[in-house]
Amino acid sequence: MTEEIKQASDSKQTADRRLGDEWADWTGDLSQYEKEIKEGKALLLVFYFAGLLALTGLSMFVYYLVSPRLYQINPFLDQLILFAVIGVFGAVYLWSLLLLLTVATNRNFLLLRKKTGLHIEWMYPVIYKLASMFGISKDRIGHSLLKVNNALIYATKRTFTSSNLLVLLPRCLDPQTREKVTALTKNYGCTVFTATGGQSARNMLKKVKPDAIIGVACERDLVSGMADSPHYVPIIAITNKRPHGPCKDTNIDVDELEKAMKFLLKKN
Numbered sequence: 001m002t003e004e005i006k007q008a009s010d011s012k013q014t015a016d017r018r019l020g021d022e023w024a025d026w027t028g029d030l031s032q033y034e035k036e037i038k039e040g041k042a043l044l045l046v047f048y049f050a051g052l053l054a055l056t057g058l059s060m061f062v063y064y065l066v067s068p069r070l071y072q073i074n075p076f077l078d079q080l081i082l083f084a085v086i087g088v089f090g091a092v093y094l095w096s097l098l099l100l101l102t103v104a105t106n107r108n109f110l111l112l113r114k115k116t117g118l119h120i121e122w123m124y125p126v127i128y129k130l131a132s133m134f135g136i137s138k139d140r141i142g143h144s145l146l147k148v149n150n151a152l153i154y155a156t157k158r159t160f161t162s163s164n165l166l167v168l169l170p171r172c173l174d175p176q177t178r179e180k181v182t183a184l185t186k187n188y189g190c191t192v193f194t195a196t197g198g199q200s201a202r203n204m205l206k207k208v209k210p211d212a213i214i215g216v217a218c219e220r221d222l223v224s225g226m227a228d229s230p231h232y233v234p235i236i237a238i239t240n241k242r243p244h245g246p247c248k249d250t251n252i253d254v255d256e257l258e259k260a261m262k263f264l265l266k267k268n
Contacts, residue, residue: 001210003184007174016248017172017245017246017247017248018171018172018247019246019247020170020197020220020221020246021197021198022217022218022220022224023218023220023222023246023247026245026246028245030193030244030245031125033246034137034139034140035241035245035247036241036242036243037139037143037219037239037244037245038143039140039141039144039147040144040147041103041144041148041151043136043141043144043145044127044141044144044145044147044148045100045103045144045148047127047130047136047141048096048120048123048127049053049096050130051123051126051127051130052092052093052096052123054126054130055089055126056089059085060085060209063081063082063085064133066081066263067081068121078234080139089133095110098110099118099152102151102152102155102156103148103151103152103155105155106151106154106155107155108155108156110156112164113130116153116156116157116231116232116233116234116235117152117153117226117231117234117235118145118148118149118152118226119226119231120225121227124223124227127141129143133251133257138219138220139218139220141174141194142219142220142222142223143219143239145219146219146222146223146237146239149226149235149237150236150237150238150260152236153236154263155233156217157234157263160212160234160262160264161265162210162211162212162264162265163211164208164209164210164211164212165188165190165191165210165211165212165213165214165261165264165265166180166191166192166193166204166205166208166212166213166214167185167190167193167213167214167257167261168193168194168195168201168204168213168214168215168216168217168225168238169181169182169192169193169195169216170195170216170217170221170247170250171194171195171196172240172246172247172248172249172250173216173240173249173250173251173252174249174250174251176251177250177251177252177254181216181252181254184254184257184258185261188258188261188262188265188267190214190261190265191208191210193208195217196226198225198228201225202228205229205230205233210233211233212233212234212235212236212264213229213233213234213235213236214235214236214237214238214260214264215235215236215237215238215263216238216240216252216255216257217237217239217240218239218240218242218246219239222237222239236260236263236264238252238257238260239252240252241253251255
């Protein structure tokens with residue numbers, strides 16, 4: 001009977017809101033829900049490097065298995081494959097070290113960097129899998145990932161000035177927060193758009209063609225949105241707080257939003 005009451009309560013929680021695509025698996029159980037996540041940059045970096053080491057070990061193990069066959073075919077081919085593996089992982093480790101230095105010191109060590117923000121989508125499955133083995137949720141990893149992304153933008157875009165800044169908002173902001181954000185965007189002359197989903201956000205990007213974006217949403221939407229966005233557009237992510245669960249009466253740190261606007265617009 002108790003379980004039936006709990007299920008009825010969960011159903012009521014999910015029925016009083018319009019859930020986004022990324023929350024389709026949420027049961028409505030607020031007792032097991034992380035209402036406000038506070039993670040630093042270290043969490044993502046630890047699992048990123050752990051994942052990189054795991055991929056390195058796996059690649060070398062596969063090479064160890066196929067090396068005798070490659071040598072039989074042609075000794076030169078065997079050496080070529082080995083040097084290729086070492087070269088690829090060497091380049092990735094060098095880039096990763098420069099990323100770590102940039103994020104840790106807030107100084108740009110990625111001087112030849114053309115892309116903006118943190119785009120390591122190829123590592124997401126490995127990072128999420130390793131984190132889940134330690135009981136760390138996808139949202140906590142996502143929060144840390146966004147912190148690293150923002151640190152990277154702040155460090156590498158010191159001389160960049162946006163002339164066409166787009167602020168993307170979720171539909172679930174509470175009225176008080178939405179009023180503050182609307183006033184702020186009006187004061188700074190930004191284009192503001194409330195996205196009802198990933199497709200509407202993509203359509204707005206094509207229409208506005210912004211040179212920089214500030215995204216306000218939950219960790220899940222922000223991470224997936226950053227992966228879909230053009231890699232040459234810098235994105236600062238502002239995660240929302242969800243005291244009532246996802247997709248209902250959320251709020252944000254408005255000062256953090258204003259800080260991002262000032263930085264991208266170079267306003268004092």
